[in-house]
Amino acid sequence: MDTSSFNKADELGRRQFMVNAARSYLGVSLAPMLGSGLASSAFGQKHVGGAKAEHVIFLNMGGGMSHLDTFDTKPRNKEVQGPVESIDTSGDFQISQYLPETAKIGNKMCVINSMTSKQGAHSQGQYLLHRSYSPRGTIVHPAIGAWVVRQKGRKNTTLPGFVTANTSPAVSSPGFFGAEFGGVPLGRPDEGLKNSSRAGSVSEEDFKKRLAIADALNKTFEESYQTPAVKAYDSLYEEAVKLMQSKDLEAFDINKEPASVQNAYGKDRFGQGCLLARRLVESGVRFVEVSHGGWDTHYDNFTNVENRAKTLDKAFSTLVTDLDKRGLLESTLVVIATEFGRTPRIVEEHNSGRDHHPACFSAVMAGGGIAGGQKYGESDKGGARVAKDPVSIQDFNATIGHALGIDHAQVVSSPSGRPFRLGGAEAELGNPITSIFG
Template sequence: MEPLMNRRAFGALGLGTLAGLLSARLGLAEDVATSVGPTKGIIVLWLRGGPSQLETFDPKPGKRIGGPTRAITTSAKGIAIAHHLPQIAEQMQHLSLIRSVVGQEGDHERASILMKTGRRPEVALSHPSLGAVCAHELDVAGTEIPRYVSILSNDPTSRGGYLGQSYDPFRVGDPANPIQDVTPNVGDARQQRRLEALEVLENGFARERPEIDRRTLHRERTERAIQTMSSTQLEAFDVEQESRELRRAYGDHPFGRGCLAARRLLEVGVRCVEVALDGWDTHIDHFDKIDSLCRPLDSALATLVKDLRDRGLWEHTLVFCGGEFGRTPRINGTDGRDHWPTGFSVVLGGGPLAGGALIGETGIEATDDEPKDPVPVADVYATLLCGLGLDPATENMTSVGRPVKLSDGKPIERLLKA
């Protein structure tokens, strides 16, 4: 038997098709408010490809493994970083640096899953990324648009996992461009007629297929998509509303605009925004590429920290910057660095996290593969959860009835303010 609302009838509505497409993209989280705390959300700056710690936050000037990179002092006592990042150096007193992160994966996809979920990949279970957890666990607070947004990335490791597709991120490109699938292509009167026709079809489908209607949450997702399409909160994506001076400070590039949009999105209630900066997989001509990669990172991250502080948002927002792994101390035969999951760097701050702290130390030889004070990826993940006011021991139930903790990691107490 054909379903009452078949493809032809639904497609004829136009608006129904648009709302359906949007609802699939939005990652519209169900209204679950299980935690209300002072930290309202997190901005993840994802350096896709595996950034080199030696050319960013753990330089080794004058050493064979260090290459031509110089070290510069920062506003944080005892912390020096690469000369490619002078603006970030000025903000390091507000950030903490872990130089000894250790993972167990050297493949891009598997390592990305580990970093974003705090767990190694499993065949039988897809774990949700941090953004999905935020959308599921943190207070809704009147947010009408998706609470998990991914900018400049189609990375499938950002996902709802066992929480369901409704917690997948809403993906957008450069904020300089209009958002797709959110603007009706007809006038208000015709749109209203389509909505009324859609309601007739929805009611009929619910009568004839009640179990499917309940299981798929089709009506709820469509209603939320329509709500999003009419929400003024979508204006948060429009970075042109900010001053020219501030836009210039973030940087006239997609990553800078993405970071500015991230701040605006958190102001209207989005709980996690990922902004991706691609190109860090530098197996070849590594040193020729580093400057062009660090330049947008430097302006965007430094201005984001300053902007959040200026607007009184720093105590309510976490910022995390890192990638799936680091790069080898050894320079290969094509003047590049290869994958290195042992002893790489991440930067984090905001909310209840300490500023100006330094954890871990890596060696000065190419063969040094055991950092001092190693920090497992799971512990970094658990620390971020605690910074968001979430208990890593909180359990969610999978679709097959398996209870799973948010994290098996141990929070890094040194980074959590008393």
């Protein structure tokens, strides 16, 4: 039999085949489960670095969050700062008036005000942020969540190791690592893991019969198409059924939380995504990403940043406080990241807008062994350039790896034999910011 056409099929095509098969034969959609649920153990990883963190919650501020109006205010430079005032925090730094609740937990976080990137366009900047590499036409690099699952393995062998909410499916791509390390992309956080239970029209007996038929088909199919991809998917039904029958599936249901807790996070999609992230790491999920977009403030920057910051402020401060109360903050690294910042120049003809600015911007880390109450790095007096301790995207991702005990410089080869690292290419290899750990 000629297997060449299947062997050349792309990852999405193989996934869709399995989704359609599951829907037709089992009466259930397994789409959300295709991916990191198959990755159960680390691949030859030597533990280095801080190694206090067991989980990561990655809060992605898509669109380019203005550092000057959030975490790197310039109170002595009104030409740059505009109408935004600075407020004191419980740490050794000031932040924007738009983040009053975050100011109260300043003693639990480290603000990095010297981020810098070489990518000033959204798609390329987001790609670099998530993968430590710039996009290339010849390869798709693994997302950082896929790196974490591959190098650390799953903590809870029933649940996926990598979950995303409110994000583009591309963010959860495992690249050349293969489907078993991909993330599970969710739509709305309040809808949980959709289509993951047996349909009411399919009885338990009928379901078992269909599973038996699927098993027989799988064996025949695997014998005909003996490729690593097919062998990986051979475990799909076993893993999916295990999850469907497990109480751990409740981790995806934020409606199990009291109304007071849901309200504390905020009833918007980002707030509910942060609540879901807390529930997932509490149940052993390694890496959860929640996106909060809308930061592309070319027009009416101050109104838009205030609105976006209000949502971020409520959810982030509640998340950190909640993790701390539950004894999970020390083992959970929470990061706020964005692809680039915004220009110091206020564009008056665009109703006081700010444009893209990759030369200097801000990020935040809390928990996971990070010493709170501190600021790392500095921008110049106008917030245009890094003045002290520059931090590249590769450095930032290497620091995440350091918190988890992952060697950011360890080489993992692609199927074609090319070397890749969590910390980026050898010429741009990142270095973890070890001084911010306690």
